[in-house]
Amino acid sequence: MSKVSARGLVKVYGQGDTLVRALDGVDVDLDGAHLTAVMGPSGSGKSTLMHCLAGLDRATAGTIVVDGTEIGRMSQRRLTALRRTRVGFVFQSYNLVPTLTAEENITLPLDIARATVDRAWFDEVVAAVGLENRLHHRPAELSGGQQQRVACARALVSRPSVVFADEPTGNLDSRSSAEVLGFLRRSVDELGQTVVMVTHDPRAASYAHRVLFLADGRIAGDLMDPTQQTVLDALGEMAS
Numbered sequence: 001m002s003k004v005s006a007r008g009l010v011k012v013y014g015q016g017d018t019l020v021r022a023l024d025g026v027d028v029d030l031d032g033a034h035l036t037a038v039m040g041p042s043g044s045g046k047s048t049l050m051h052c053l054a055g056l057d058r059a060t061a062g063t064i065v066v067d068g069t070e071i072g073r074m075s076q077r078r079l080t081a082l083r084r085t086r087v088g089f090v091f092q093s094y095n096l097v098p099t100l101t102a103e104e105n106i107t108l109p110l111d112i113a114r115a116t117v118d119r120a121w122f123d124e125v126v127a128a129v130g131l132e133n134r135l136h137h138r139p140a141e142l143s144g145g146q147q148q149r150v151a152c153a154r155a156l157v158s159r160p161s162v163v164f165a166d167e168p169t170g171n172l173d174s175r176s177s178a179e180v181l182g183f184l185r186r187s188v189d190e191l192g193q194t195v196v197m198v199t200h201d202p203r204a205a206s207y208a209h210r211v212l213f214l215a216d217g218r219i220a221g222d223l224m225d226p227t228q229q230t231v232l233d234a235l236g237e238m239a240s
């Protein structure tokens with residue numbers, strides 16, 4: 001069974017003259033323990049798709065099943081609980097709390113949900129992102145790449161069903177990007193995590209097992225085991 005499935009997903013914003021069909025009938029099945037990249041031109045619906053799949057936004061029509069549960073039917077309260085404990089997020093802008101240490105930032109979602117921190121898992125995740133010596137630093141004392149690795153650890157520490165990453169390397173130089181992408185891929189290969197990542201960068205997409213291409217709110221392509229070149233070729237074909 002897929003980790004995340006969507007059928008006939010439609011998302012409409014606005015009405016009348018300002019109506020936009022951000023998603024226009026999307027069917028997807030995302031496998032567990034896979035890193036899936038979502039690409040497509042600006043405005044093609046990537047963020048909307050991710051926000052709907054993550055339960056951050058409600059679809060106008062269609063069904064979404066995460067880990068066997070249809071999220072469209074959930075009450076707002078259950079959806080909030082799902083987002084806190086079953087879904088991890090990584091954003092382009094890190095979204096760390098400046099007054100908290102790296103460790104406090106990592107455990108914050110669990111602390112808010114009043115869930116216990118599994119110390120062995122915490123240590124494994126922290127070691128995997130290479131932050132053992134930075135746990136007592138605050139975000140301002142960390143580089144961008146280190147801050148994003150804190151955000152990745154925060155997303156993983158609750159052992160979520162899925163991690164959604166929205167342009168996680170959008171603010172990073174190529175070396176920090178490679179660190180973060182390498183970690184996201186290892187979290188899948190070695191820790192069995194499921195990760196969905198929106199990106200504009202063919203090099204970032206080449207770290208994925210699979211790339212989905214969106215155009216005008218629809219799935220326009222699907223590439224397995226991508227390389228930077230096959231991603232560029234697919235983007236070229238779609239533009240022509």
Ligand SMILES: Nc1ncnc2c1ncn2[C@@H]1O[C@H](COP(=O)(O)OP(=O)(O)OP(=O)(O)O)[C@@H](O)[C@H]1O
Pocket residue numbers: 013014020021022040041042043044045046047048049
């Ligand atoms: N809250 C909103 N209200 C109205 N229109 C919206 C809203 N959010 C997105 N849209 C529109 O929906 C379409 C898809 O937007 P979305 O942000 O999902 O695209 P995207 O592929 O993520 O783009 P980008 O790469 O620029 O981030 C666009 O036409 C956008 O203007």
